[in-house]
Amino acid sequence: MTAVVPLHPEPTGRISELRWRVPAGLLPFTGPVAGVRGALGQLLLDGTVETLLVEPAAVVTVLGPGHGWRGDGARVRSALQAALAEPAGWRPGPGCTPLTSDQALLWAAEEVVRGRLGDFVRSHGGSLTVLGADGGVVEVAMAGACDGCRTAGFTLHSRFEQELRRRCPWLDGVRAVPAAGRAQDSDSPREARAWA
Amino acid sequence: MNASCHGPGGGDTLAPGVPRVALLGNPNAGKTSLFNRLTGLRAKTGNYPGVTVARHVGSCEVGAVRFTVEDLPGTYSLEPISPDEEVVLDVLDGTIPGVPRPDVLAVVLDATTIRRSLRFLTQVLEKALPTCVVVTFTDELARRGGSLDVPALERALGVPVACVVAHRRGGHDELAAQLARWQEWPEPLLAPPTEGVEQSAWVESVLAAADYSAPHQDRVTGAVDAVLLHPLWGTLTFFAVMALFFQAIFVVAAPLQGYVESLFGWLGGLVADHVGPAWLASLLGDAVIGGIGGVLVFVPQIMLLFLLLALLEASGYLARAAFLMDRVMSTFGLEGRAFVALLSSFACAVPGIMATRSLPSARDRIATMMGAPLMTCSARLPVYVTLIGILVPRDSRVGPLGVQGLVMFGLYLLGAVSAMLTAALFKRIADRGAEPMPFYLELPTYRLPVPRSVLLAMWEPSKAFLRKCTTVILGTTLVLWMLLNLPLAGAAELRSAGLDPGDPADAAAVSAYVVEHSVAADLGRAVGPVFDPLGFDWRVNVAVLSSFGARETFVATLSQVDSAQQGATAAEDEPPGSDLGLSAGVVAALLVFYVYALQCVATMAAIRRETGSWRWPAVAWGYMFVLAWTMALLARTVTGWWAG
Numbered sequence: 001m002t003a004v005v006p007l008h009p010e011p012t013g014r015i016s017e018l019r020w021r022v023p024a025g026l027l028p029f030t031g032p033v034a035g036v037r038g039a040l041g042q043l044l045l046d047g048t049v050e051t052l053l054v055e056p057a058a059v060v061t062v063l064g065p066g067h068g069w070r071g072d073g074a075r076v077r078s079a080l081q082a083a084l085a086e087p088a089g090w091r092p093g094p095g096c097t098p099l100t101s102d103q104a105l106l107w108a109a110e111e112v113v114r115g116r117l118g119d120f121v122r123s124h125g126g127s128l129t130v131l132g133a134d135g136g137v138v139e140v141a142m143a144g145a146c147d148g149c150r151t152a153g154f155t156l157h158s159r160f161e162q163e164l165r166r167r168c169p170w171l172d173g174v175r176a177v178p179a180a181g182r183a184q185d186s187d188s189p190r191e192a193r194a195w196a
Numbered sequence: 197m198n199a200s201c202h203g204p205g206g207g208d209t210l211a212p213g214v215p216r217v218a219l220l221g222n223p224n225a226g227k228t229s230l231f232n233r234l235t236g237l238r239a240k241t242g243n244y245p246g247v248t249v250a251r252h253v254g255s256c257e258v259g260a261v262r263f264t265v266e267d268l269p270g271t272y273s274l275e276p277i278s279p280d281e282e283v284v285l286d287v288l289d290g291t292i293p294g295v296p297r298p299d300v301l302a303v304v305l306d307a308t309t310i311r312r313s314l315r316f317l318t319q320v321l322e323k324a325l326p327t328c329v330v331v332t333f334t335d336e337l338a339r340r341g342g343s344l345d346v347p348a349l350e351r352a353l354g355v356p357v358a359c360v361v362a363h364r365r366g367g368h369d370e371l372a373a374q375l376a377r378w379q380e381w382p383e384p385l386l387a388p389p390t391e392g393v394e395q396s397a398w399v400e401s402v403l404a405a406a407d408y409s410a411p412h413q414d415r416v417t418g419a420v421d422a423v424l425l426h427p428l429w430g431t432l433t434f435f436a437v438m439a440l441f442f443q444a445i446f447v448v449a450a451p452l453q454g455y456v457e458s459l460f461g462w463l464g465g466l467v468a469d470h471v472g473p474a475w476l477a478s479l480l481g482d483a484v485i486g487g488i489g490g491v492l493v494f495v496p497q498i499m500l501l502f503l504l505l506a507l508l509e510a511s512g513y514l515a516r517a518a519f520l521m522d523r524v525m526s527t528f529g530l531e532g533r534a535f536v537a538l539l540s541s542f543a544c545a546v547p548g549i550m551a552t553r554s555l556p557s558a559r560d561r562i563a564t565m566m567g568a569p570l571m572t573c574s575a576r577l578p579v580y581v582t583l584i585g586i587l588v589p590r591d592s593r594v595g596p597l598g599v600q601g602l603v604m605f606g607l608y609l610l611g612a613v614s615a616m617l618t619a620a621l622f623k624r625i626a627d628r629g630a631e632p633m634p635f636y637l638e639l640p641t642y643r644l645p646v647p648r649s650v651l652l653a654m655w656e657p658s659k660a661f662l663r664k665c666t667t668v669i670l671g672t673t674l675v676l677w678m679l680l681n682l683p684l685a686g687a688a689e690l691r692s693a694g695l696d697p698g699d700p701a702d703a704a705a706v707s708a709y710v711v712e713h714s715v716a717a718d719l720g721r722a723v724g725p726v727f728d729p730l731g732f733d734w735r736v737n738v739a740v741l742s743s744f745g746a747r748e749t750f751v752a753t754l755s756q757v758d759s760a761q762q763g764a765t766a767a768e769d770e771p772p773g774s775d776l777g778l779s780a781g782v783v784a785a786l787l788v789f790y791v792y793a794l795q796c797v798a799t800m801a802a803i804r805r806e807t808g809s810w811r812w813p814a815v816a817w818g819y820m821f822v823l824a825w826t827m828a829l830l831a832r833t834v835t836g837w838w839a840g
Contacts, residue, residue, distance in 0.1 A: 004393045004396055004397045004400075005397060006397050006398075006400040006401035006404055007394075007397045007398065007401050008352055008388070008397075008398045008401035008402050008405065009354075009385070009386055010351055010352060010354065010405075011354055011382070011384075011385055015385070018385060018386065021352070021401055021404075021405050022401075023404075069385040069386040070386075073385070073386035073387075074386075074389070077386070077389065077394060078394065081393070081394055081397060115345065115348060115407070116345045116347070116348065116407065163407055166404065166407065166409075167404070
């Protein structure tokens with residue numbers, strides 16, 4: 001018995017639909033699901049669940065006609081919970097793309113930028129852009145007010161990296177890449193002005 | 197605006213159509229400060245019909261929208277194990293007659309313990325009522341190195357989330373505005389799972405989505421607790437805190453008490469100078485001003501007692517005291533929960549008896565109820581202060597500590613030890629060999645008390661004390677005045693006793709004669725055989741008898757008897773009764789009698805309500821009277837040896 005997979009639903013705006021947040025990269029593909037081993041597969045077969053769609057850190061379930069969350073929601077949740085414990089039992093449907101661990105990392109990094117941390121950086125006149133992920137290392141560019149800011153390194157490593165690692169425990173590290181046309185170490189002239 | 201809307205109203209006088217918001221949450225989650233903030237001073241306290249669980253209802257207005265706010269008892273779960281928690285469930289289900297189901301729920305979650313609170317939230321969301329979440333203590337979370345993304349939490353929960361910080365104004369207005377829009381709140385499509393691994397999965401997932409990181413142990417709390425929970429240092433500190441507590445009650449309140457005294461002295465002077473008929477002057481001067489004034493003098497002390505208690509509780513120290521005492525309690529075969537009930541009885545036995553409802557076992561409840569009235573309640577305070585004032589000179593000291601405060605501390609200690617021994621004894625009689633239930637007590641982080649809540653905690657009981665003064669005590673005092681002045685002595689009777697009713701020089705002697713031959717004196721003498729061994733004379737007997745309704749009446753009666761005896765020439769600046777010539781032995785006996793006797797109608801009524809029959813109040817009254825009499829005799833005898 002492995003540890004239980006964290007799972008909770010969020011509304012999507014459509015009444016028959018729920019987006020279930022699951023750990024990033026848990027399922028090795030994104031796109032529509034053709035079939036699942038166990039109870040969830042049954043629900044898909046009998047039409048309780050009309051569509052099952054995998055996103056990088058979520059599973060979207062759409063209920064079939066005549067079904068509602070009040071009556072069927074608990075069954076869907078239990079079946080999904082059980083199915084997530086066994087990622088190998090998920091069969092990708094047509095049009096699915098495989099999700100590598102680097103792609104999951106990239107997606108999660110972008111989510112962090114869209115969230116509270118990105119807001120914080122933007123509110124200080126800075127900007128944080130995810131450039132890519134390779135071999136477990138995420139590359140970001142910090143620009144605007146971040147450029148030359150003495151706390152940029154702290155924000156990157158103590159906050160960005162920490163929040164990302166909570167989502168993707170396999171993260172190796174975060175690297176700041178100089179924004180186009182600027183020196184990577186822009187410390188001396190700006191700092192000199194700041195201290196003057 | 198209908199004024200009755202602010203009342204709790206058992207049958208609910210609340211205007212129809214006014215939405216009802218219920219506040220729910222774990223104990224210590226900041227629910228009560230939030231309630232106080234939302235409702236201001238317009239809240240009323242009452243009881244839920246049929247049970248003695250306190251009910252707090254107030255109202256709040258945002259623009260044109262008005263709603264009532266109800267502060268439900270703090271609870272850790274909606275699977276009730278105690279009557280307190282049962283009330284919360286019953287209110288949510290709308291099964292209490294006269295208490296309509298709330299329209300809106302606001303669940304208060306302490307950000308520092310949110311993992312546990314989310315489990316509670318799942319049970320609340322299952323009720324499918326419009327719900328919002330109020331996150332508190334985010335400032336403390338940040339200070340202790342934790343973090344929580346509130347907008348992300350709101351997305352994950354699917355219900356509105358507001359954030360309030362107790363010490364700052366911020367957040368409360370937004371919350372009120374949010375509540376006013378309750379009809380637009382989204383309803384979660386699917387309620388979260390309420391048990392098992394699915395619940396754990398949900399909680400972990402929500403916390404991950406909200407980027408939650410748990411706070412580290414508060415450094416201050418950790419360091420302070422290393423001392424305060426230490427078996428030796430902690431116990432020493434506990435006794436030191438308690439000793440200081442009672443010193444403060446004497447030292448700080450004394451000057452304030454002086455002001456109240458001089459106010460009533462001045463009023464008494466006015467009556468003596470300006471009220472014509474002698475009988476009316478005596479009624480107003482002796483009964484109303486002397487009697488009520490004699491008790492009202494203790495308002496500063498009562499307020500101080502509740503202020504200090506509220507500060508100790510709000511800061512988190514009281515929970516530590518209960519934790520320390522749990523070790524002591526277990527040697528008596530009682531659990532820590534019983535100590536919490538006994539501790540509440542320091543203020544008043546009635547809330548203490550109500551607090552027994554946190555005890556799951558009925559036998560433990562009875563045992564604790566039998567002990568609770570022995571804890572020194574605030575009604576004993578005036579009696580103790582008066583009698584200690586007679587027994588111990590104000591300036592006598594042992595080192596830096598006043599002897600008066602030490603004697604007071606000793607009496608509190610005597611009451612507490614007796615309460616525990618009694619509870620243990622009743623428990624032993626009730627059940628033998630039963631396993632104690634597990635005891636969990638939350639030790640909250642030390643927090644700066646919220647001034648508003650502390651002041652309210654001081655004001656509510658003080659108000660109740662004032663009400664008691666103007667109803668029960670005033671009534672008893674008036675009846676007593678009549679008993680002390682009837683039958684009227686005719687001029688012929690007075691002359692035959694060698695007194696001249698027309699001669700002002702004889703006025704004191706006349707009034708003494710009337711009192712000596714009054715109905716009250718007859719009553720006092722009639723119970724003489726019971727109290728003679730304790731050295732009480734008829735005047736003390738009258739005071740003791742009058743105080744069986746409420747202890748404080750003792751002081752009022754004593755000052756009335758005293759002034760009647762003196763013929764309204766009672767010396768100023770002396771405690772009432774100091775001219776009665778009571779020996780040290782008798783005063784000691786009286787003090788001990790008041791430690792043990794059950795002289796409180798409210799307590800008896802509370803025991804009756806909680807146990808459902810008059811049997812237990814009768815048992816409590818009986819055993820306490822026998823104990824009081826015996827211990828008083830012992831005290832008199834021992835003091836007699838020691839003094840003579």
